[in-house]
């Protein structure tokens with residue numbers, strides 16, 4: 620078994636809703652969630668809308684802080700870290716979003732977008748960074764010439780390739796992909812999923828793959844975590860969850876899913 624990269628224990632994220640003071644209510648968007656992810660493996664997080672999937676992803680990727688809980692990256696507790704150490708963690712855990720058009724800056728060329736993470740972190744000379752950008756474009760199935768174009772001139776699938784390339788620029792250990800193919804045509808979804816799996820094989824990245832689409836999850840994930848109202852209701856190897864769901868909620872989720880006959884690969 621490969622090494623555990625990320626270990627999350629008892630993660631809780633509360634939101635205060637409504638007015639401040641006595642009339643405010645507290646929503647436990649994430650409530651005592653624990654899991655770990657191994658190098659080169661994919662953990663899918665599934666569950667109905669509002670169950671807390673994105674909140675878990677955002678906290679793990681340091682876009683948000685938990686109310687309580689512990690997160691270890693490669694054995695080191697990240698929530699206790701100082702600013703400088705936390706900056707390193709941010710490089711190691713990247714996020715890919717559902718809609719690449721809104722996550723890419725429309726006024727920046729693809730080359731500038733991909734160079735930016737390196738530039739911000741003072742990595743390489745301009746020349747070295749351009750070489751790295753070209754290499755990454757090839758890796759994700761695009762061409763060197765694409766560096767001079769803007770996001771608006773690409774298809775949805777190509778844009779998601781660009782967003783994936785950007786996430787890879789700092790050689791992350793973990794990528795949190797929040798519904799990364801949900802906005803794409805079904806025919807394009809398979810291509811992007813295959814790209815993600817190829818990149819995982821090559822770079823041994825761990826994925827946290829958030830999805831509504833259980834056929835996609837079955838295709839891509841090694842393990843599945845099922846959330847319901849902020850809590851984990853089931854967690855285990857993908858085949859076990861799909862063939863013998865232990866919980867009523869998981870069965871309902873599986874029954875509600877469109878047929879699993881859609882072919883990938």
Ligand SMILES: Nc1ncnc2c1ncn2[C@@H]1O[C@H](COP(=O)(O)OP(=O)(O)OP(=O)(O)O)[C@@H](O)[C@H]1O
Pocket residue numbers: 634635646648666667668669670671672673674675
């Ligand atoms: N910043 C916030 N302030 C208040 N409530 C929030 C905030 N972010 C999320 N929530 C609430 O937390 C709960 C979990 O939201 P979250 O976005 O994590 O769900 P999700 O499982 O990703 O849903 P979906 O499948 O629709 O994307 C929801 O009830 C949501 O309204």
Ligand SMILES: [Mg+2]
Pocket residue numbers: 672673674797
């Ligand atoms: Mg979400």
